[in-house]
Amino acid sequence: MVKSHSQMKNFFELVRKSFYMFIRDRQATIMIFISPIVFMLIIGFVISGISGGTTSVNVKVAAYTSNSSNYEQLFKKAAEKSGIEPIFVKDKNDVKKLVNSGKVQMGISLESSTVTFFYNQSFGQYNNYLKDLQSFIVQAIREEISGIPMYIQIVPNSLKTGSSLTVISFIVPGILAIAIMMAGVFGMATTLGTYRENGSLKRLRTTPLNGSLFVFSIALNRFWSSILSSYITVLMSEWIFSTNYNINWPLFSILMASAVFMSLGFGTAFSVVFKDLWTILNFSTIVLVIMMLFSNVFYPFSIMPEYMKVIARVMPITYFAQGLRYTLGIAPVYLWKFTLINIIFAFGGLLMIVLGGKAIFYLEKR
Amino acid sequence: MKHGKIQKHGKVIEVKNLKKFYGRFEALKGINIELYKGEIFGFLGPNGAGKTTTLEILEGLRRPSEGEMWFLGEKIHGDVPPKIKEKIGVVLQETRFLDHLKVKEVLELFASFFKNSLGVKNVLRTVKLEEKENTYSENLSGGQKQRLAIAVSIINDPEIIFLDEPTAGLDPQSRESIWNLIEELKSYGKTIFLTTHYMEEAQRLCDRVAIIDHGQIIELGTPAELISKYGGKSEVDFECSPTPTTVALNALGENLIISGDHFRIMTQNLTKTLEALVLWSKKFDISLTNVFLIEPNLEDVFLKLTGRGLRD
Numbered sequence: 001m002v003k004s005h006s007q008m009k010n011f012f013e014l015v016r017k018s019f020y021m022f023i024r025d026r027q028a029t030i031m032i033f034i035s036p037i038v039f040m041l042i043i044g045f046v047i048s049g050i051s052g053g054t055t056s057v058n059v060k061v062a063a064y065t066s067n068s069s070n071y072e073q074l075f076k077k078a079a080e081k082s083g084i085e086p087i088f089v090k091d092k093n094d095v096k097k098l099v100n101s102g103k104v105q106m107g108i109s110l111e112s113s114t115v116t117f118f119y120n121q122s123f124g125q126y127n128n129y130l131k132d133l134q135s136f137i138v139q140a141i142r143e144e145i146s147g148i149p150m151y152i153q154i155v156p157n158s159l160k161t162g163s164s165l166t167v168i169s170f171i172v173p174g175i176l177a178i179a180i181m182m183a184g185v186f187g188m189a190t191t192l193g194t195y196r197e198n199g200s201l202k203r204l205r206t207t208p209l210n211g212s213l214f215v216f217s218i219a220l221n222r223f224w225s226s227i228l229s230s231y232i233t234v235l236m237s238e239w240i241f242s243t244n245y246n247i248n249w250p251l252f253s254i255l256m257a258s259a260v261f262m263s264l265g266f267g268t269a270f271s272v273v274f275k276d277l278w279t280i281l282n283f284s285t286i287v288l289v290i291m292m293l294f295s296n297v298f299y300p301f302s303i304m305p306e307y308m309k310v311i312a313r314v315m316p317i318t319y320f321a322q323g324l325r326y327t328l329g330i331a332p333v334y335l336w337k338f339t340l341i342n343i344i345f346a347f348g349g350l351l352m353i354v355l356g357g358k359a360i361f362y363l364e365k366r
Numbered sequence: 367m368k369h370g371k372i373q374k375h376g377k378v379i380e381v382k383n384l385k386k387f388y389g390r391f392e393a394l395k396g397i398n399i400e401l402y403k404g405e406i407f408g409f410l411g412p413n414g415a416g417k418t419t420t421l422e423i424l425e426g427l428r429r430p431s432e433g434e435m436w437f438l439g440e441k442i443h444g445d446v447p448p449k450i451k452e453k454i455g456v457v458l459q460e461t462r463f464l465d466h467l468k469v470k471e472v473l474e475l476f477a478s479f480f481k482n483s484l485g486v487k488n489v490l491r492t493v494k495l496e497e498k499e500n501t502y503s504e505n506l507s508g509g510q511k512q513r514l515a516i517a518v519s520i521i522n523d524p525e526i527i528f529l530d531e532p533t534a535g536l537d538p539q540s541r542e543s544i545w546n547l548i549e550e551l552k553s554y555g556k557t558i559f560l561t562t563h564y565m566e567e568a569q570r571l572c573d574r575v576a577i578i579d580h581g582q583i584i585e586l587g588t589p590a591e592l593i594s595k596y597g598g599k600s601e602v603d604f605e606c607s608p609t610p611t612t613v614a615l616n617a618l619g620e621n622l623i624i625s626g627d628h629f630r631i632m633t634q635n636l637t638k639t640l641e642a643l644v645l646w647s648k649k650f651d652i653s654l655t656n657v658f659l660i661e662p663n664l665e666d667v668f669l670k671l672t673g674r675g676l677r678d
Binding site: 009013017024198199200203204205208209 | 426427451454464467471475479518
């Protein structure tokens with residue numbers, strides 16, 4: 001008996017069978033859930049062991065403005081954007097005193113044409129995230145005082161008021177970003193590379209199946225598992241390292257969804273460019289190592305040398321880690337920038353999956 | 367073996383002057399083929415002759431560099447379109463289905479790619495894999511995997527089935543079972559394009575065969591036509607007891623070849639030669655032992671046309 005057919009049936013059947021294949025492939029499933037946690041534990045313990053970073057302290061900021069009527073309001077607005085609640089003092093010297101005594105970790109002085117940041121070198125462990133915060137404040141002030149030239153003088157470090165911050169808190173989002181990227185890129189690359197090597201893709205090409213639909217169905221199963229894995233990893237980091245994040249779960253979920261699509265898109269794109277499975281894996285490894293070392297995964301953007309900043313700016317993982325820190329409540333990011341990151345990740349990833357799926361089928365045996 | 371000309375119902379596939387270049391290398395030098403409804407068409411050739419390239423162009427896996435193709439009366443421009451793919455079934459030389467799927471799930475999946483489906487149960491029954499429906503495809507034996515490959519190729523009730531060396535590497539039982547299956551598909555009116563290295567297979571199954579070498583078809587016809595044209599003489603091999611006298615041997619004629627205790631008669635007419643041999647043995651009171659009849663076959667034709675030198 002000949003049965004009828006529809007595109008939806010085709011798609012649901014593909015998703016269903018991809019789910020079976022994924023869930024029955026125990027090694028792949030375990031890798032997706034376990035590898036980010038193992039990765040986090042190894043790097044987390046190493047980093048915290050070196051820096052003693054699991055000790056948490058409330059970081060405070062003292063601020064002085066020369067013209068209270070104008071600048072105080074101005075600075076309050078800028079500070080609000082970065083989540084800072086500074087302690088205002090009447091004298092610039094009081095800022096220095098508070099920093100030197102260790103009562104605050106950073107001081108900011110906003111005068112007619114200069115913003116001066118004061119740091120205490122003994123709080124070196126906060127350098128990573130406080131430097132980022134400093135850049136953000138400067139940018140926010142510039143926005144508020146458009147047209148006024150700013151000369152920023154920086155003494156050692158940066159900061160945030162009221163939050164409990166540790167080195168590991170800064171590192172975990174980076175690890176999570178790397179782990180998600182690895183799972184997505186390697187997951188798609190190995191799946192598609194294996195299908196190509198064992199002749200499955202060739203067999204599928206002889207059918208009317210749409211390549212994009214096929215690759216998208218694989219991506220969907222990788223998608224939910226990667227999202228779930230990211231939740232588990234964050235909760236594990238909270239439990240093991242007491243990271244004490246102030247997590248914005250809706251934004252975290254949105255970022256995860258778009259970033260996972262992006263990583264799956266890269267995995268698909270690599271599979272299109274390289275024919276051999278081992279070449280795909282080697283290339284993916286090199287790209288991920290470069291991303292890990294030349295981005296803000298382990299250290300903040302602001303402390304990078306200029307040449308590294310150039311590289312980091314083109315790395316998607318830089319923005320992924322930045323966005324993650326924002327959703328975990330440890331770094332400020334403009335909402336428009338966060339939105340843009342998500343749009344680019346989601347559409348870029350989706351585009352790579354759809355076009356990559358077409359290309360993989362098209363290029364399979366010409 | 368199939369004899370005589372097949373009844374030409376209607377062209378299912380027509381290929382004219384098909385060429386394929388890989389850089390400067392001309393893999394196909396102008397292939398012309400016509401396949402008719404309900405026939406099994408064998409495509410034979412040594413390694414590297416262009417069999418798989420031709421087949422993969424027809425399956426839509428490769429694009430020809432030049433030439434024209436018609437499928438079911440429709441001219442193909444560029445890639446084989448989905449509506450034609452709906453009507454073809456393919457068994458590749460090596461098929462590994464997606465791992466971690468059971469036999470019935472593989473069929474369900476492939477069924478979902480097509481507008482038409484014969485139904486998983488029906489197809490499993492046809493290929494005699496009903497008992498294996500819940501077995502993971504990677505756990506099937508070689509013969510079972512090949513039957514699954516055929517099952518997948520017919521799930522969409524295709525009009526044309528391409529079989530690329532469907533029995534390669536299988537044991538005799540599995541091979542026999544695949545041959546029976548192919549004959550069953552032919553009985554349903556399917557047109558089958560078969561490539562094989564086994565001449566026995568081609569001779570048993572094919573209505574017509576084309577022999578390709580160095581990218582061009584060097585001969586095309588029914589197996590019987592080709593054997594009669596190129597196969598040479600039949601042979602009767604035997605031993606005698608007691609050893610025949612010179613007179614008796616002379617009576618067997620000029621076509622006798624003696625090799626120690628073995629005797630061989632080359633003949634164009636096997637029946638007449640056998641009758642004469644029996645009469646000869648009675649006349650000279652000689653017992654015939656170890657009598658073997660060797661008829662020319664497609665393998666002889668193949669070797670004659672393509673040479674006996676090794677190919678890579």
